[in-house]
Amino acid sequence: MTTLLPRAGPAGAEPGSEAESGAGAGVGAGAGAGVDVAGSGGSLGMAETHVVTNQVPPFVGHDVAADPPLLEAVARENAAWCLEDLHRLGRLAGSEQAQRWGDEANRYPPVLRTHDRYGNRIDEVEFHPSWHAMLDVAVREGLGAVPWTEPGPGAHVARAARFTVWGTIDAGHLCPMSMTYAAIPALRTTPELAAVYEPLLGSREYDPGLREPTGKRGLLAGMGMTEKQGGSDVRSNTTTATPSGDGSYRLRGHKWFTSAPMCDVFLVLAQAPRGLSCFLVPRVLPDGSRNPFRIQRLKDKLGNRSNASSEPEFDDTLGWLVGEEGRGVRTIIGMVAMTRLDNVVGSAGAMRAALAQAAHHARHRSAFGSLLVDKPLMRNVLADLAVESEAATALAFRLAGAVDRAAQGDAGEAAFARLATAAGKYWVCKRQPAVVVEAMECLGGNGYVEESGLPRMYREAPLNGIWEGSGNVNALDVLRAMLREPDSVEAVRAEVAAALGADGRLDAAWRQVEHDLADPADPELRARRTVERLALVLQGCLLVRHAPTAVADAFCASRLAGDAGLAFGTLPRGLDLEAVLERAPAGR
Numbered sequence: 001m002t003t004l005l006p007r008a009g010p011a012g013a014e015p016g017s018e019a020e021s022g023a024g025a026g027v028g029a030g031a032g033a034g035v036d037v038a039g040s041g042g043s044l045g046m047a048e049t050h051v052v053t054n055q056v057p058p059f060v061g062h063d064v065a066a067d068p069p070l071l072e073a074v075a076r077e078n079a080a081w082c083l084e085d086l087h088r089l090g091r092l093a094g095s096e097q098a099q100r101w102g103d104e105a106n107r108y109p110p111v112l113r114t115h116d117r118y119g120n121r122i123d124e125v126e127f128h129p130s131w132h133a134m135l136d137v138a139v140r141e142g143l144g145a146v147p148w149t150e151p152g153p154g155a156h157v158a159r160a161a162r163f164t165v166w167g168t169i170d171a172g173h174l175c176p177m178s179m180t181y182a183a184i185p186a187l188r189t190t191p192e193l194a195a196v197y198e199p200l201l202g203s204r205e206y207d208p209g210l211r212e213p214t215g216k217r218g219l220l221a222g223m224g225m226t227e228k229q230g231g232s233d234v235r236s237n238t239t240t241a242t243p244s245g246d247g248s249y250r251l252r253g254h255k256w257f258t259s260a261p262m263c264d265v266f267l268v269l270a271q272a273p274r275g276l277s278c279f280l281v282p283r284v285l286p287d288g289s290r291n292p293f294r295i296q297r298l299k300d301k302l303g304n305r306s307n308a309s310s311e312p313e314f315d316d317t318l319g320w321l322v323g324e325e326g327r328g329v330r331t332i333i334g335m336v337a338m339t340r341l342d343n344v345v346g347s348a349g350a351m352r353a354a355l356a357q358a359a360h361h362a363r364h365r366s367a368f369g370s371l372l373v374d375k376p377l378m379r380n381v382l383a384d385l386a387v388e389s390e391a392a393t394a395l396a397f398r399l400a401g402a403v404d405r406a407a408q409g410d411a412g413e414a415a416f417a418r419l420a421t422a423a424g425k426y427w428v429c430k431r432q433p434a435v436v437v438e439a440m441e442c443l444g445g446n447g448y449v450e451e452s453g454l455p456r457m458y459r460e461a462p463l464n465g466i467w468e469g470s471g472n473v474n475a476l477d478v479l480r481a482m483l484r485e486p487d488s489v490e491a492v493r494a495e496v497a498a499a500l501g502a503d504g505r506l507d508a509a510w511r512q513v514e515h516d517l518a519d520p521a522d523p524e525l526r527a528r529r530t531v532e533r534l535a536l537v538l539q540g541c542l543l544v545r546h547a548p549t550a551v552a553d554a555f556c557a558s559r560l561a562g563d564a565g566l567a568f569g570t571l572p573r574g575l576d577l578e579a580v581l582e583r584a585p586a587g588r
């Protein structure tokens with residue numbers, strides 16, 4: 001893997017004549033040297049004046065998994081066995097072919113077909129072939145429910161690693177993969193249903209098209225909670241579920257956001273006689289006829305455009321009860337916890353992908369006489385982004401490891417995952433947009449242009465913070481866990497205790513968190529601040545224990561001791577930025 005160590009001199013372009021734009025470009029030796037606009041070679045394809053120089057090579061043909069912080073985190077969390085294979089997937093994700101799939105699936109978004117040519121309702125969504133190509137790989141690589149059907153040490157971590165690597169090409173198609181993965185804990189509350197559907201959700205075969213689910217080679221799952229009058233407040237759901245006397249229920253009502261509506265089965269909340277309950281709703285009934293699932297329209301979304309998000313109406317729609325009647329929230333929260341993990345893993349992956357683009361550009365682009373990567377201020381920006389990315393990755397994989405051990409019966413890890421996932425979801429997802437914007441700026445004007453891929457990353461960036469509990473809701477969920485599940489606080493304390501004493505700044509930050517937690521005044525008002533600090537301490541603990549000193553030092557100085565500005569690129573002097581940048585992904 002190529003690193004970001006400084007180079008002896010500019011690659012390719014020689015400094016040209018004195019440029020007017022030199023003013024303010026640097027304060028050290030060589031500042032003011034101009035940009036080579038004339039060049040000395042290149043093609044004259046367009047016009048005699050048109051010589052292309054100093055443009056970076058395409059960021060393609062690399063191994064997306066060649067990322068030390070990622071590889072180390074995966075190995076640390078018991079999934080070293082998947083690393084060799086992860087590089088294979090990483091090379092596929094970095095290939096021109098896979099990148100084209102991601103691009104096309106977003107450029108040609110899904111189209112709703114409500115009726116067939118004869119006027120019959122079909123409620124189908126047509127996707128570009130590239131969408132199917134990406135899902136085919138995702139399912140084969142086990143991004144669905146495979147950790148549940150092929151369990152073992154590191155199973156969830158290995159999946160998270162593949163998820164983050166493959167997700168580099170497109171986040172949209174990860175949505176049905178997440179929901180398929182996440183549905184299992186909820187489904188297992190009803191063993192009869194789990195016995196039928198779990199093996200199919202854990203299949204490695206992508207079998208698209210609406211057909212009777214049990215006759216298919218593999219299934220995908222979605223979820224329907226959000227309604228017009230409330231998404232966070234799901235208890236305000238008005239969809240009703242009436243027992244039909246044969247053990248099934250009939251649903252009537254609407255949903256306001258139901259993504260990936262071509263999934264085979266959905267976990268849906270509806271009001272049953274004993275209260276809000278969770279139901280498994282198939283799109284095709286056992287007799288092969290369509291279950292009413294009337295898609296009114298697809299959302300015209302900011303990003304996530306490869307994926308369809310729909311507004312379905314249910315009318316006499318069949319559903320089977322999952323979990324106990326009246327305990328719908330409790331049942332579906334098992335699914336939400338897993339999708340939140342994927343939000344954290346996905347956001348960490350998106351940050352890494354944005355950093356890689358920025359680093360690649362800086363390694364190849366010269367300005368004012370030398371490569372951008374050799375400019376002290378650009379090194380500060382890139383190092384700051386690298387620290388953020390590494391902290392996000394470390395926390396994401398610590399959470400995946402906790403889920404893994406919880407799935408094997410470790411109650412302490414389950415308690416840790418309960419609180420730390422909500423805190424991680426709040427903080428890591430909130431950092432994604434800031435990182436992507438800064439990475440885009442590293443590419444200058446080229447980053448603002450669609451072909452660079454950064455605009456798509458930018459449009460995608462806020463989403464993980466919004467769905468599966470928007471920022472405030474997650475912050476409040478951390479408080480709820482602290483109040484109602486004291487074992488989760490103890491698990492976090494134990495985690496922190498393992499790192500205390502190594503860095504005084506970490507110790508001081510933790511004392512502040514303990515102080516925040518003990519303060520009874522206005523906990524809701526202060527929730528974001530408390531949770532942000534908690535998440536930073538958890539990240540600091542991981543970096544102090546496991547990352548190179550340079551990374552931990554930069555993190556503790558800037559994020560815990562406050563020796564930094566509000567923007568990226570404000571790390572203080574005296575840090576070993578060379579060592580930090582050595583770990584940044586940079587393509588070939």
Ligand SMILES: Cc1cc2nc3c(=O)[nH]c(=O)nc-3n(C[C@H](O)[C@H](O)[C@H](O)COP(=O)(O)OP(=O)(O)OC[C@H]3O[C@@H](n4cnc5c(N)ncnc54)[C@H](O)[C@@H]3O)c2cc1C
Pocket residue numbers: 222223224225226229230231232233257258259260301304309463466467468469470471472473476
């Ligand atoms: C692209 C996309 C796809 C989606 N796909 C699905 C899907 O497949 N299935 C599904 O069920 N849903 C889906 N959603 C819906 C998503 O989960 C909800 O939008 C989200 O949970 C927020 O709910 P809401 O939109 O009703 O906002 P609201 O609940 O109205 O919240 C608005 C704001 O108020 C804040 N807020 C809420 N309560 C409080 C409080 N007590 N104190 C302080 N602030 C508070 C929230 O944090 C948020 O910032 C999708 C959303 C998007 C954007």
